[in-house]
Amino acid sequence: MSEIKHNAHTEGTDAVFELHKTVVLVGMMGAGKTAVGRALAARLGVPFLDSDAEIESAANMTIPEIFERDGEPFFRAKESQVIGRLLDAEKGILSTGGGAFLSELNRQMITERGVSVWLRADLKVLWNRVKHKDTRPLLRTADPYATLRALYEARVPVYAQAGLTVESDGETSIENMVDRVVNAMLTRPDVLERK
Numbered sequence: 001m002s003e004i005k006h007n008a009h010t011e012g013t014d015a016v017f018e019l020h021k022t023v024v025l026v027g028m029m030g031a032g033k034t035a036v037g038r039a040l041a042a043r044l045g046v047p048f049l050d051s052d053a054e055i056e057s058a059a060n061m062t063i064p065e066i067f068e069r070d071g072e073p074f075f076r077a078k079e080s081q082v083i084g085r086l087l088d089a090e091k092g093i094l095s096t097g098g099g100a101f102l103s104e105l106n107r108q109m110i111t112e113r114g115v116s117v118w119l120r121a122d123l124k125v126l127w128n129r130v131k132h133k134d135t136r137p138l139l140r141t142a143d144p145y146a147t148l149r150a151l152y153e154a155r156v157p158v159y160a161q162a163g164l165t166v167e168s169d170g171e172t173s174i175e176n177m178v179d180r181v182v183n184a185m186l187t188r189p190d191v192l193e194r195k
């Protein structure tokens with residue numbers, strides 16, 4: 001009987017990939033964790049999970065509503081619970097919220113049970129992607145660009161601790177980002193292998 005592997009066909013090849021651990025996308029708001037994560041999971045034929053979306057559906061509230069009603073510390077506690085639970089689920093792609101990797105507990109869980117991939121983008125690229133949307137409560141300030149810059153400066157050294165880094169510039173499409181992440185994953189046979 002032939003074994004059915006996760007599909008995972010790349011353009012122009014019949015390559016089939018085998019994912020060995022959950023890949024956890026980390027990085028700033030607007031880095032593309034959700035957009036690239038969803039496309040990456042589709043490419044590899046593995047489950048896609050998004051901690052922000054899980055928190056929203058469990059609470060039946062949006063993230064701005066949770067921040068407003070229960071505060072950021074409550075959100076962060078939920079975020080850690082959800083990340084712990086999703087790391088126990090079937091191997092797949094887990095996109096996190098922009099602040100998730102800042103928690104030492106979360107970093108420890110992610111590093112022990114999966115592999116972190118930082119989607120690194122310049123501040124200007126990030127700003128261009130987030131400035132039109134009002135869905136990020138931390139940016140509801142008098143000067144959202146200055147707030148994003150302050151978060152960026154504080155967070156970059158922490159994201160840099162991720163296991164792998166993939167550059168997300170302003171010119172690269174989501175599908176090309178998926179190519180880059182797959183190539184980065186293939187440098188780690190404990191993460192992804194071509195079969």
Ligand SMILES: Nc1ncnc2c1ncn2[C@@H]1O[C@H](COP(=O)(O)OP(=O)(O)OP(=O)(O)O)[C@@H](O)[C@H]1O
Pocket residue numbers: 027028029030031032033034035036052095096097098099129130136168172173174177
């Ligand atoms: N490489 C890319 N090319 C074009 N658009 C992109 C790219 N990456 C992200 N985007 C767009 O930028 C916006 C923000 O991306 P996304 O929501 O995936 O970011 P995120 O990292 O999940 O942010 P958050 O931490 O707030 O959840 C979306 O509209 C998305 O489609």
Ligand SMILES: O=C(O)C1=C[C@@H](O)[C@@H](O)[C@H](O)C1
Pocket residue numbers: 028029052063096097098099100135136137138
């Ligand atoms: O960067 C952050 O701290 C956040 C990013 C979003 O993904 C959400 O998790 C929330 O808006 C907080």
Ligand SMILES: [Mg+2]
Pocket residue numbers: 033034035052095096097
């Ligand atoms: Mg997201």
